[in-house]
Amino acid sequence: MEQIRRERRQGQAVVRGDLVPSSTHDERLLARQGPSDWVHMDPWRVLRIQAEFVEGFGQLAELPPAVTVFGSARTGPDSPDYEMGRALGRTLAEAGYAVITGGGPGVMESANLGAKDVEGAISVGLGIELPFEQRMNDYVDLGIEFRYFFVRKTMFVKYSCGFIALPGGFGTLDELFEALTLVQTGKVTSFPVVLMGSEFWGGLLEWIKGTLLGTGKIADHDLDLIRVTDDPDEAVRIIVEADLARSQQRGEELEAAAAQTAEPQ
Template sequence: MGSDHISSTSFDALPDPARRKGSVVLRREQAKIRQADEFLFEAPRDTKFVHSDPWRVLRIQSEFIEGFGTLAELGPTICVFGSARTHRGSEEYGQAEYIARLLVEQGYAVMTGGGPGAMEAANKGAVEAGGTSVGLGIELPFETGLNEWVDLGINFRYFFARKTMFLKYSQGFIVLPGGFGTLDELFEALTLVQTQKVTNFPIVLFGTTFWGPLVDWIRNTLIAQGTVSSSDIDLFHLTDDPEEAVKWATAYRPEVPTGPGEA
């Protein structure tokens, strides 16, 4: 989400073995999965249409179809969010790697925003632990694509389509220190949990020094002025302990259908 160019890999320069399926990138074990036939679409002769709102609706629809089709059978997943500006070798980078390893050991796939920094660290930790590493990227003028540790990746044009995938296909968030993008994803989740649009969705804030002032503001300003309920402080958990973060984030595991026709 940030503007630091920290060795991310473009779609056109993927390390082997890798496969592409439209906007989806598949690497390592994921690249061995058999893919459906690719559909080729001819560009409309009247190019004015591709700049119209109806055409944009079709592109938005295609992003949802791509995301739903790719992630529907992902299984239990936890999202790890954090800054794209987190540097390799830093304590926060190592913490993201470790948290991802712990999640894989608990049987979860790890999903990130697919970029550099803390996202790269979490994807790296998942791969090195032998787990599923997922990245949902976003088309930005200052990003060059998904990081090299993403095994199953999708690049989105639209933030709202991408955020829908984060919330639909994960069972919880672990949020490391980050910037506006991280805050956006955090408060989107908090709003949906508060309004009961999603239920049983653990949200963990990792890093008391970073997140503590925000928690104090929620308690001393929002709750004090009555703009949120006092119980809303319980919508998330604050910790500095990776094991505790994983324990809280994985506290709810949905039942996975085992038979045909089960929803």
């Protein structure tokens, strides 16, 4: 049987076999141990990080309103979660949103595929360098590979007007709780965070209510940051209603600012 060669995307490059390094750029950036010459190399890393930000901003600046969909890369095409992701991607695209995912397989692929079911829709994948192979799925119109997680996360937040999380693992939970923290602390303009799959998320929600809220670690109104549904139409409706509310609020703020400017001094 033919041996499968190791492969990794590194920014715009692809390396295979023995050229695949044993660690990722993120790991080397965050490592504190080792020879002191790493200290003198960090300024050069800043230039690479800056380049990733510039590339991401440049590629995504012209996107229409977009929604990010998170979910497991390990979900098979015959899974109900895969079908839910495809239905969600299609419904988002029909509502006029670009669909952003992590660009990988599983639920990410299904949401990108759903967007491709709609003519003229835009399907985006924001990939990440990992120690194991994970190529960009075939249903991405615009794909960007990042070396650093924090740069990629910035792109998810900056260019999305809502997050929808389908069943997933550590990566999905990481993105979910980071989004909730940013909204809770006012670091980003409030946008909806929707969980799809009430059975999957039920245990986590019970723990949040019983343990976090029950011991005073969060406030009652923090629970309002999370919406749960099994219906793609309802998930998109939550996004649309939040968009309309933000637009109305912006309009009112502009009117108030204009009125204040017009008042005689």
